[in-house]
Amino acid sequence: MSVDEEMSGSELTRREFNTTLAASAALVSTAGSVAAQTAEPFDLVIRGGRVMDPETGFDQVANVGVRDGRIVAITADDLEGGRQIDASGHVVAPGFIDTHFHWPRPMGNKLALLDGRTSVMDLEIGTLGTMVDAWYAERAGTNQINYGCASAHEFARALVLDGNSAIDTPEALNTRGSDKSGWALTRPDIDQGNEILRVIDEGMAAGALAMGSTLGYMRDGASAREVFEIQRVAGRYGRPSAFHFRYTPGTDTSEANGIQEMLANAASLGAPAIACHFNNPGYNLVHELLTRLRAQGHNVWGELYPYAAGSTALNAVFLEPEVWVDQLGYKYEETIQDAISGEWYTAESRAEMIAKEPARLVLVYKMPEEAIVDWLKLPDVAIASDGMPIMDGSITWDTPYEDLPNAHPRGAGSYARALRLGRENDIPLMQTLAQCSYNSARPLGETGLKAMQERGRMQEGMVADITIFDPETVTDNATYAQGNLPSSGIPFVIVNGVVVVDGGEVLRDVNPGQPIRHEPRDSLFEPLDVEAWERTFVAVPTDFGGGVPNMQPVYDASVIPCCE
16 A cells, blocks of 8 residues: 555544644645745655654645755645656655764765765764864865764864874774873863863854764763863853763763763753763663753753664773773673674783774674664654764775675664664654654754754755655665665655755765854853852862862861861
């Protein structure tokens, strides 16, 4: 049975839809505007698909007219003009949005498009604050997909403490593989700390979407004071901080504690925050924390990828034996797998490989498979990929997918996998679509980001970022053994009104991607000043880390009496 037949035979669905106030308003708007919208031909017409909008609940078989990069008509009436796509039997959905994407290169973009994504952003790491303009300029007019980035905490520390610079994650893996470890281990003094904050702020003033921090890799170097201050930098601009948390990966207690650090700061500062990949032990508590804080008016949200294993560099601090084995109780030979060779590590082979290739990519098995469906049933979370880059300069746009070096399958298949698992486990399709699009667009839009106020929705007037998929066949094909096989069942992907995926193939040299970015503005940077701090808070830190043991200020009891 086609989608048209199914919907035409479902009067209950129509009655339920018509009782929804927001959806009814959408229909009235459509009915009143179609005549005007069809006065001139459309650039693109999508005919007979099941149009679904997560914001209003609109769910109807309809025709969609696109002109000048925007959706201008959603109607049961016939539409004429331009390219015609027959979407019968398919869902016409908002383009999928990935806020956690580390492979901003042509092949990474290509795999993301085949997974239905129309916007990819790196909000966990991002780019060096001093390079935000350069990062965006490098992609202008040459990107097939919309793109955006954060101002990176890790890169600011690497610049100030090690003299290293990197423009994005692929370059950062080289930095992580060097013998300079200040970015991860050094507690900066106040002058160094202020310079770190200034570099992050330069990125925020240049229009970065967020402050991104890989705190879990810097847990010994970045103090609680430093984390508070970097969140304050982003908060001055009303923008989120996105974290890989201090104790990730960890236990159900330590994971939650790490996220509570970010949430306490966000609440104190009145600033937005993103819980990156909280699909770890303690996820149920984290989801409740986020839900309750949103109910109180805080703009905080979380994302997850639908896989039981993660991926990282072999020399990550949390994979050291005293953490991974002694504290967390894992065995290397059961949990750490080489992403390229498929071999399982031992303590000895890990040490040998670190000596040769410290930042080699590995798969990290840390959660039971049955937890994945739990995550996908959680309302108001966002799907993200955390797709890791492949460090191989020989890869081109034309490299066959089966010839790509292996990587974690989440980079190629997260969104199709969410749709497939939703279908197989009776999760409402509208909820999954919200997770793939609206649940990222809405909170980012609330920060004043116009690009996300007009994406993630299938409504007239919105940007025509559209993903068309077969709800019965859409599936992920990437596996842990072959992590870069593209998803299938997504025949058309439209970016800013331009067809980029046509019949399941990514079109060559079609580059409609636009920057997802705030407008540049004057800096709001305020360096930390000891005298001002003392006047306001009395307690004076001796360094940017908040002091070290036996180095805290000592007060004269005659001036500040105690315990009288």
